[in-house]
Amino acid sequence: MDYALNTDGITKIYGKHAVVDHVSMHVKKGDIYGFIGKNGAGKTTFMRIVAGLAAPAAGSMKLFGSGDLEMQRQRIGTLIEQPGLYGTMTARDNLEVVRRSLGIAGKQTVDEMLEFVGLSQAGKKKVKNFSLGMKQRLGIAIALFRSPDFLILDEPINGLDPEGIKEVRDLLSKLNKEKQITILISSHILGELSKIATSYGIIKEGVLIEEFAAEELKSRCRRCVKLVVDDAQRASAILEEKCHITEYDVPKEGVIRVFDGLDNSWIMNRALVEGGIHLKESYLAGQDLEGYFMDLLGGASNA
Numbered sequence: 001m002d003y004a005l006n007t008d009g010i011t012k013i014y015g016k017h018a019v020v021d022h023v024s025m026h027v028k029k030g031d032i033y034g035f036i037g038k039n040g041a042g043k044t045t046f047m048r049i050v051a052g053l054a055a056p057a058a059g060s061m062k063l064f065g066s067g068d069l070e071m072q073r074q075r076i077g078t079l080i081e082q083p084g085l086y087g088t089m090t091a092r093d094n095l096e097v098v099r100r101s102l103g104i105a106g107k108q109t110v111d112e113m114l115e116f117v118g119l120s121q122a123g124k125k126k127v128k129n130f131s132l133g134m135k136q137r138l139g140i141a142i143a144l145f146r147s148p149d150f151l152i153l154d155e156p157i158n159g160l161d162p163e164g165i166k167e168v169r170d171l172l173s174k175l176n177k178e179k180q181i182t183i184l185i186s187s188h189i190l191g192e193l194s195k196i197a198t199s200y201g202i203i204k205e206g207v208l209i210e211e212f213a214a215e216e217l218k219s220r221c222r223r224c225v226k227l228v229v230d231d232a233q234r235a236s237a238i239l240e241e242k243c244h245i246t247e248y249d250v251p252k253e254g255v256i257r258v259f260d261g262l263d264n265s266w267i268m269n270r271a272l273v274e275g276g277i278h279l280k281e282s283y284l285a286g287q288d289l290e291g292y293f294m295d296l297l298g299g300a301s302n303a
Helices: 043-051 069-075 091-102 108-116 132-143 162-178 214-221 232-243 262-274 289-297
Strands: 003-014 017-023 026-028 032-036 058-063 076-079 150-154 182-186 199-204 207-213 224-229 248-252 255-258 279-285
Touching: 003 043, 003 182, 017 043, 017 058, 026 182, 032 043, 032 162, 043 058, 043 076, 043 150, 043 182, 058 069, 069 076, 076 132, 091 108, 091 132, 108 132, 132 150, 132 162, 162 182, 199 214, 199 289, 207 214, 214 289, 224 232, 224 262, 232 248, 232 255, 232 262, 255 262, 262 279
Parallel strands: 017 207, 032 182, 032 199, 076 150, 150 182
Antiparallel strands: 003 017, 003 026, 003 058, 199 207, 224 255, 224 279, 248 255
16 A cells, blocks of 8 residues: 555654553545644654654654655645745735745745635735635645645644635645645644544554544544444344344344434334343444544543
8 A cells, every 4th residue: 555654653752751651643645634733742742753854762754655754755745834925025925935935936836826825816915914725725835835745734724714724725625636745734623624524543652552444434424323242143134124224234243233213213122022132231332533533532622
């Protein structure tokens, strides 16, 4: 499988505390990888290590399948913490400074980038007078100036109003689909992240506790009646025959998840008991994406 990033046991220690603890992450090429964790969980530190802004205490990584990190980091664009912007200058002037510092030929590249991130109409307005959403889009424009294959964004929609969130979300989808840029993005706003992410990694107290695809997440959160029985195979046959249930699965021995007929769970229960099944538990399960993440992270604050 082709990865934009794969790490093996990346660790960062401050004092006696492992802020990043043996993280092995796998970001596939073309993914929008949602990186989720509470404040202080290690997200920003890990991103800084990947970008070369901090050195790990242990572990290794590859970028685009290569261990030549210095070379491959030239293919990365980053927006970590606050973008470094000149407030008394316009968006065009800020990008012109970047263009010259990178030695990129052609002034038209500045206008093209402003157009792409939706700031071509900003004119002579100084950056200090920009909305937070405009500043974030300008920061993303700076991160894009090297035409990166991989974009690392730390909380790019944090603090934005709904309009600003939509603007940044649409821009990231455009980058991913039109320019095939792989994106690693952290965010507190889980409902918005779920609209664009194709895979997820969950970090808790420095430890990457899970990685999974967006489709897997939808399956885990799907509303269902969960039945715990002594014989799942025989119980499934009864549900099909007596209750005409067709949408169900058996995720593990003794457990059946039924996805249709949720309002008539009592009929399923009666059919199973009358069929000689020992029904140990029967309850409505499933939740929204944010609730699922909160359960994984162990609390509802500062996700």
